[in-house]
Amino acid sequence: MTDASLTxxxxxxxxxxxxxxxxxxxxxxxxxxxxxxxxAAIALGLFFLFLLLGSVIAQGYTAFWQTSxxxxxxxxxxxxxxxxxxxxxxxxLLTANYPLLAQRxxxxxxxxxxDDRAARRDANSLLSQGVRTQLRDMVVxxxxxxxxxxxxxxxxxxxxxxxxxxxxDLTVEESRRRVNDRxxxxxxxxxxxxxxxxxxxxxxxTFGASSRxxxxxxxxxxxxxFYMMLIVLVLALPIGVAASIYLEEFAPKNxxxxxxxxxxxxxxxxxxxxxxxxxxxxxxxxxxxxxxAAVVGGxxxxxxxxxxxxxxxRAALKAVPPSIRAAALxxxxxxxxxxxxxxxxxxxxGILTGTIIGLATALGETAPLLLIGMxxxxxxxxxxxxxxxxxxxxxxxxWSGQAERAFVERTSGAIIILLLFLAVMNxxxxxxxxxxxxxx
Amino acid sequence: xxxATIIAIVLVIGAVGYLAGMARARTIxxxxxxxxxxxxxxxxSFILVWAxxxxxxxxxxxxxxxxxxxxxxxxxxxxxxxxxxxxxxQQNLSINIVEAIADGLRLLDERELQQATAGFVLLRPLLAxxxxxxxxxxxxxxxASAQQLNSLEDANILWKSIAIIGLSLxxxxxxxxxxxxxxxxRNRVEGVIHASLVLASTVAILTTVGIVLSMVxxxxxxxxxxxxxxxxxxxxxxxxxxxxxxxxxxxxxxxIPLLAGTLYIAFVAMLVAVPIGLFAAIYxxxxxxxxxxxxxxxxxxxxxxxxxxxxxxxxLVTVGPFLRDLSGQIASIATGDFNSFISATSVLTAxxxxxxxxxxxxxxxxxxxxxxVPRAMRDGSLGLGATRSETIxxxxxxxxxxxxVGALLMxxxxxxxxxxxxxxxxxxxxxxxxxxFEPMTTVTVKxxxxxxxxxxxxxxxxxxxxxxxxxLFFITLALNVYALYIVRKYREQYE
Numbered sequence: 062m063t064d065a066s067l068t069x070x071x072x073x074x075x076x077x078x079x080x081x082x083x084x085x086x087x088x089x090x091x092x093x094x095x096x097x098x099x100x101a102a103i104a105l106g107l108f109f110l111f112l113l114l115g116s117v118i119a120q121g122y123t124a125f126w127q128t129s130x131x132x133x134x135x136x137x138x139x140x141x142x143x144x145x146x147x148x149x150x151x152x153x154l155l156t157a158n159y160p161l162l163a164q165r166x167x168x169x170x171x172x173x174x175x176d177d178r179a180a181r182r183d184a185n186s187l188l189s190q191g192v193r194t195q196l197r198d199m200v201v202x203x204x205x206x207x208x209x210x211x212x213x214x215x216x217x218x219x220x221x222x223x224x225x226x227x228x229x230d231l232t233v234e235e236s237r238r239r240v241n242d243r244x245x246x247x248x249x250x251x252x253x254x255x256x257x258x259x260x261x262x263x264x265x266x267t268f269g270a271s272s273r274x275x276x277x278x279x280x281x282x283x284x285x286x287f288y289m290m291l292i293v294l295v296l297a298l299p300i301g302v303a304a305s306i307y308l309e310e311f312a313p314k315n316x317x318x319x320x321x322x323x324x325x326x327x328x329x330x331x332x333x334x335x336x337x338x339x340x341x342x343x344x345x346x347x348x349x350x351x352x353x354a355a356v357v358g359g360x361x362x363x364x365x366x367x368x369x370x371x372x373x374x375r376a377a378l379k380a381v382p383p384s385i386r387a388a389a390l391x392x393x394x395x396x397x398x399x400x401x402x403x404x405x406x407x408x409x410x411g412i413l414t415g416t417i418i419g420l421a422t423a424l425g426e427t428a429p430l431l432l433i434g435m436x437x438x439x440x441x442x443x444x445x446x447x448x449x450x451x452x453x454x455x456x457x458x459x460w461s462g463q464a465e466r467a468f469v470e471r472t473s474g475a476i477i478i479l480l481l482f483l484a485v486m487n488x489x490x491x492x493x494x495x496x497x498x499x500x501x
Numbered sequence: 502x503x504x505a506t507i508i509a510i511v512l513v514i515g516a517v518g519y520l521a522g523m524a525r526a527r528t529i530x531x532x533x534x535x536x537x538x539x540x541x542x543x544x545x546s547f548i549l550v551w552a553x554x555x556x557x558x559x560x561x562x563x564x565x566x567x568x569x570x571x572x573x574x575x576x577x578x579x580x581x582x583x584x585x586x587x588x589x590x591q592q593n594l595s596i597n598i599v600e601a602i603a604d605g606l607r608l609l610d611e612r613e614l615q616q617a618t619a620g621f622v623l624l625r626p627l628l629a630x631x632x633x634x635x636x637x638x639x640x641x642x643x644x645a646s647a648q649q650l651n652s653l654e655d656a657n658i659l660w661k662s663i664a665i666i667g668l669s670l671x672x673x674x675x676x677x678x679x680x681x682x683x684x685x686x687r688n689r690v691e692g693v694i695h696a697s698l699v700l701a702s703t704v705a706i707l708t709t710v711g712i713v714l715s716m717v718x719x720x721x722x723x724x725x726x727x728x729x730x731x732x733x734x735x736x737x738x739x740x741x742x743x744x745x746x747x748x749x750x751x752x753x754x755x756x757i758p759l760l761a762g763t764l765y766i767a768f769v770a771m772l773v774a775v776p777i778g779l780f781a782a783i784y785x786x787x788x789x790x791x792x793x794x795x796x797x798x799x800x801x802x803x804x805x806x807x808x809x810x811x812x813x814x815x816x817l818v819t820v821g822p823f824l825r826d827l828s829g830q831i832a833s834i835a836t837g838d839f840n841s842f843i844s845a846t847s848v849l850t851a852x853x854x855x856x857x858x859x860x861x862x863x864x865x866x867x868x869x870x871x872x873x874v875p876r877a878m879r880d881g882s883l884g885l886g887a888t889r890s891e892t893i894x895x896x897x898x899x900x901x902x903x904x905x906v907g908a909l910l911m912x913x914x915x916x917x918x919x920x921x922x923x924x925x926x927x928x929x930x931x932x933x934x935x936x937x938f939e940p941m942t943t944v945t946v947k948x949x950x951x952x953x954x955x956x957x958x959x960x961x962x963x964x965x966x967x968x969x970x971x972x973l974f975f976i977t978l979a980l981n982v983y984a985l986y987i988v989r990k991y992r993e994q995y996e
Contacts, residue, residue, distance in 0.1 A: 088888055092888040095889075095893070095894075096788055102777045106801050116818075116819045117815065301701075303702070307701065312702070321706060327985075328705060331712070332915075333918070334973070335973060338712075339715055339716075342716065421806065422806075425807075425808025427809065432952045458813075461814050461925065
């Protein structure tokens with residue numbers, strides 16, 4: 062269409078016919094093509110961005126709902142503590158057959174014939190294995206519920222969860238499906254009754270590692286990442302700021318400071334996995350710190366983040382105009398006072414922004430953590446940074462290796478959470494910059 | 502007393518010192534602070550430094566030295582009959598048992614202790630009751646050693662606390678009695694701050710030295726079992742498994758297939774990233790209005806902020822299967838059967854996704870460089886009647902070329918060092934191939950796979966990871982140094 066309009070626009074009229082053809086048409090066409098390439102490149106980049114985010118969100122948003130089943134569980138004394146021995150032996154309450162309670166309640170609800178073994182088995186496999194710990198924790202915290210009947214929401218099995226979310230192709234032949242027709246019937250019955258619902262998945266944020274998708278969560282990973290970020294903040298920020306102050310304000314121009322400068326620029330470009338090797342060799346093998354511990358991860362990420370923080374801080378210090386320094390020195394401040402009382406406060410927003418961005422990068426870093434043993438199956442919360450733990454991105458990596466459909470969903474859900482954390486950090490940085498940025 | 506308590510006490514002494522210093526300085530001059538050399542706060546800080554710094558330095562030194570001394574004492578306590586027989590590894594195992602016993606002994610009360618010290622046979626069930634599981638092969642002499650270890654540790658903690666808190670108090674006093682009206686407190690305190698600033702800036706150098714030293718030493722150990730020429734020029738990567746019985750059963754550690762895979766994938770990635778990134782940068786710098794730019798540029802840079810693990814997952818569950826199915830469709834049109842010729846993990850998948858990741862690196866770096874070309878050159882060309890695209894192609898790009906090349910080299914070094922995308926999308930089979938539809942593996946993938954799982958730091962199977970890391974470090978370092986050199990040289994031309 063553009064070609065047509067072009068032809069009409071520059072069609073030789075009588076007055077212009079004598080002009081020499083200098084190829085303007087072709088040159089303008091080339092110009093438009095070139096421009097279109099540029100626009101197409103940007104469009105392609107943005108398309109990839111939305112494809113990436115879109116595919117993650119499309120696969121992952123369902124992870125925030127978890128199918129649960131409402132049961133009227135009768136905490137039967139006969140099952141939990143047949144000998145009435147629980148006051149003397151705490152193991153009684155810990156080892157009782159809790160799944161049986163849930164199974165009985167479910168059979169009753171579905172009206173399953175207790176003699177039909179196949180039906181019973183199908184019904185039982187609606188329930189997550191996590192009901193054992195769930196009911197156990199209820200009884201251990203409050204033993205007085207023994208002998209009463211309570212209405213409890215228990216987790217459904219991962220496969221049932223996937224089926225309820227419509228992630229299985231139900232047209233496939235029954236024997237090749239993970240959920241059979243009878244179970245689908247049960248699910249329908251429960252749903253009609255309102256006893257099966259997708260409820261907000263708090264477990265995704267609180268549970269530790271588990272081989273069953275419905276009881277796998279990122280609690281340990283979030284805490285591990287939190288410890289690491291804390292260590293990075295506590296170590297990298299003061300060291301980075303101190304180093305930049307020295308290089309920017311005090312350092313004489315000589316060989317040594319030159320080497321330091323070049324060094325910092327190069328460190329910023331060293332592949333992150335090399336920092337993992339460093340951490341393994343120095344912190345674990347040489348210094349004898351524990352493997353899989355958040356403290357080692359924090360130290361490695363600190364070294365990795367330092368160059369970023371130093372570069373940002375130096376830029377922020379440079380942006381403070383020399384007149385401020387001259388004025389401070391002029392009224393009798395020492396050089397140290399000039400830096401700490403005047404220059405540093407003025408540079409603080411820039412430093413903070415750089416630090417937050419550095420932290421965000423560190424939060425998403427995976428490769429070095431793999432080498433220092435953060436790829437660990439940790440079910441319990443780490444009490445201190447020296448205990449085994451994992452990190453958010455490492456948890457994502459571990460889940461991505463699992464085959465079940467429910468884990469794909471959870472991996473995407475975990476990615477959404479990670480991206481949300483990163484988005485919040487980066488937006489904070491942008492707001493800080495907008496709010497406090499000064500033009501001199 | 503734990504280390505944390507000791508530090509807390511020292512800090513409290515320091516805080517008291519700060520207040521005492523201020524008060525002391527004020528009383529010396531009878532409240533006329535103008536007669537002081539420095540402001541009162543500096544006298545406070547002066548005592549704070551005296552009280553805290555030497556004590557903490559001593560604590561650090563003590564924490565490094567004491568464990569080795571204790572370990573030596575405990576080892577010396579091993580009866581000679583045993584220590585002669587045992588190899589170093591066996592001895593380490595024995596020491597571990599001794600430490601476990603020592604921990605366990607602390608849980609026992611007086612009466613149980615009497616029983617326990619009679620012999621290992623009696624001790625074991627006692628400790629098991631307390632939740633301390635012991636290995637079965639303990640011997641009676643270990644109990645004596647464990648008791649010695651415990652008493653040594655008790656003594657260590659006691660003396661450490663006394664020495665450090667004592668030193669802190671001595672420092673407090675030393676600082677306090679130095680205070681005069683003419684004391685140059687500010688200069689002294691600033692001297693300490695200055696020294697710590699210098700110290701902080703050497704951390705960067707220490708990191709580099711740490712990287713190089715740690716990797717060089719481990720690589721040296723690797724080369725003592727595998728000759729360097731076999732590593733650098735070997736064409737077969739087949740490390741086998743680390744084998745405890747037969748540590749010499751080393752496989753082949755040829756770098757070439759890994760390096761080829763690394764470079765191939767990086768090449769594919771650059772093939773995707775360079776045109777998109779460069780054209781995007783040109784459009785942003787030369788055509789886009791400021792409104793468009795202020796929206797599109799940050800959005801494109803979001804791509805750089807997404808963690809690589811997310812790209813890896815995207816490649817694994819979206820791009821890989823898509824390419825596989827697509828190739829199946831194409832094959833069915835061409836030949837009639839659904840034989841997908843692209844594997845789910847392949848050079849193409851990894852390269853494509855990595856390319857997407859690199860787009861913002863290319864575009865931001867090039868954008869800066871293109872914008873830095875002086876206005877006058879642009880105006881001159883446009884004034885002569887060139888179109889914008891002609892100006893860009895004939896004037897701006899040639900002027901910006903060195904900078905753009907530098908930017909591309911930096912991007913390439915990132916592609917080579919990238920780990921998570923290739924771990925998840927490139928495959929693990931080390932082979933030499935030119936077919937981009939098949940899986941290949943990279944240096945970084947092999948570093949990860951050799952170092953995850955149970956490790957034994959003596960076998961070449963794990964040590965090779967350090968040799969690979971060192972190679973990677975030097976390749977990326979060389980690329981970056983060269984890129985920085987080009988960029989600097991270019992910048993000087995227009996300044």
